[in-house]
Amino acid sequence: MIQTSPCHGRPSASVSSSPQSLLLQIAEKMLAEEAQNKEKEKMNYMEENCPVLSMPGCMQELQELCRKLHKQIDLVDEERYDMETKMKKSNKEIDDLKLMVQDLKGKFKKPALKKVRMSADAMLAALLGSKHKVSIDLRSNLKQVKKELKEEEKQTGDWRKNIEDKAGMDGRKKMFETEA
Numbered sequence: 001m002i003q004t005s006p007c008h009g010r011p012s013a014s015v016s017s018s019p020q021s022l023l024l025q026i027a028e029k030m031l032a033e034e035a036q037n038k039e040k041e042k043m044n045y046m047e048e049n050c051p052v053l054s055m056p057g058c059m060q061e062l063q064e065l066c067r068k069l070h071k072q073i074d075l076v077d078e079e080r081y082d083m084e085t086k087m088k089k090s091n092k093e094i095d096d097l098k099l100m101v102q103d104l105k106g107k108f109k110k111p112a113l114k115k116v117r118m119s120a121d122a123m124l125a126a127l128l129g130s131k132h133k134v135s136i137d138l139r140s141n142l143k144q145v146k147k148e149l150k151e152e153e154k155q156t157g158d159w160r161k162n163i164e165d166k167a168g169m170d171g172r173k174k175m176f177e178t179e180a
Helices: 013-049 059-106 120-131 151-155 159-166 168-179
Strands: none
Touching: none
16 A cells, blocks of 8 residues: 555655656666676777787887888878768758758749639629629729820920921020020
8 A cells, every 4th residue: 555645645755756766776777887888898999909019129110110000090090081071071061951941941933823804793792702792883983084285295396396406506506595
């Protein structure tokens, strides 16, 4: 039987916290095992790839060892450089693709709409449905505007005569005299 608190009928604090503490203990054990496994893998890798260093006795063997280590360092540097360039290239491609996706999300092709000629009665019928029965003449409500000819249009005559009059020195002289 589960212990309950005397006033509320809920499990007591010690009972409700015990499952949590059990989970924490199990998680702690799992983390410790993972850390040990990683350490073992690291040691195995080091034993396979890094042989025990033997110090040579003479100067010539020491120089050969240095050359060998320099060659290995050069190979590692080349691999590192190649990986860096591949990474930069792939990061650039990823950025370009992200930009393309953003452009595609923001833009879409609008469909070409067809022109539809409808009378006012047909538009009202389409909007209101079967309720619309009265036909309305919208043109009768428009204001009538009469066009008046401007006086300036009447005064302008044949433009060729004006140009012939103003041509030459006499025409320019007349033009200045009329303005002044």
